[in-house]
Amino acid sequence: QVQLVQSGAEVKKPGASVKVSCKASGYTFTDYFIHWVRQAPGQGLEWMGIINPSGGTTSYAQKFQGRVSMTRDTSTRTVYMELSSLRSEDTAVYYCTRDYDLEDNWFDPWGQGTLVTVSS
Amino acid sequence: EIVLTQSPATLSLSPGERATLSCRASQSVSRYLAWYQQKPGQAPRLLIYDVSNRATGIPARFSGSGSGTDFTLTISRLEPEDFAVYYCQQRSDLFTFGPGTKVDHK
Numbered sequence: 001q002v003q004l005v006q007s008g009a010e011v012k013k014p015g016a017s018v019k020v021s022c023k024a025s026g027y028t029f030t031d032y033f034i035h036w037v038r039q040a041p042g043q044g045l046e047w048m049g050i051i052n053p054s055g056g057t058t059s060y061a062q063k064f065q066g067r068v069s070m071t072r073d074t075s076t077r078t079v080y081m082e083l084s085s086l087r088s089e090d091t092a093v094y095y096c097t098r099d100y101d102l103e104d105n106w107f108d109p110w111g112q113g114t115l116v117t118v119s120s
Numbered sequence: 121e122i123v124l125t126q127s128p129a130t131l132s133l134s135p136g137e138r139a140t141l142s143c144r145a146s147q148s149v150s151r152y153l154a155w156y157q158q159k160p161g162q163a164p165r166l167l168i169y170d171v172s173n174r175a176t177g178i179p180a181r182f183s184g185s186g187s188g189t190d191f192t193l194t195i196s197r198l199e200p201e202d203f204a205v206y207y208c209q210q211r212s213d214l215f216t217f218g219p220g221t222k223v224d225h226k
Contacts, residue, residue: 035215044207044217044218044219044220045156045164045207045209045217046217047214047215047216047217061214095163095164097163100166100169100175104169105211105215106154106166106169106170106175106209106211107154107156107164107166107209108165108166108175109163110163110164110165111163112163113163
């Protein structure tokens with residue numbers, strides 16, 4: 001079955017960077033875009049950006065431009081999201097999620113989430 | 121940026137009752153509107169996409185309607201597992217989510 005498995009929880013200091021991984025299985029990796037969505041504690045969902053695993057092209061939400069980088073490794077079927085210059089407001093659960101269907105930017109399935117805590 | 125607002129913020133109901141959740145967009149999103157369910161400690165799950173299409177495995181008690189700027193998610197008869205938070209999302213112009221509606225026990 002289609003599955004996205006994310007890396008484990010991280011604790012970072014303000015100003016540091018974090019890199020979260022998302023390993024895909026159960027489908028042709030290069031056929032479906034991957035998105036990153038985050039959720040601060042007790043808050044709603046916020047889209048961060050999208051990567052095309054086929055060519056590696058990306059598009060980021062304006063809020064994260066200059067601070068986020070999404071990459072992929074086709075040999076390991078893994079997508080990465082790196083967020084730099086971390087601040088306390090970046091404390092959140094970070095999810096990777098896949099396009100539900102080809103050429104259809106709805107989000108399903110989702111990874112299990114990675115909690116990133118930013119604290120001095 | 122297209123802003124989505126959801127109402128009510130909380131809906132208190134009993135199992136077997138009908139739930140009606142609303143989502144309003146700041147500008148037309150055509151039919152590019154989806155609904156997700158999220159339970160505590162879990163990732164969201166796609167319920168409805170393109171306004172009214174149920175995702176794979178979603179029970180028929182979930183239905184969606186609307187167009188343009190006003191949309192509705194209806195749960196015909198609440199089951200115990202339906203108590204959760206529901207988010208609407210648009211993909212007409214990038215991607216944004218509504219703030220969510222919590223369906224809890226009366």
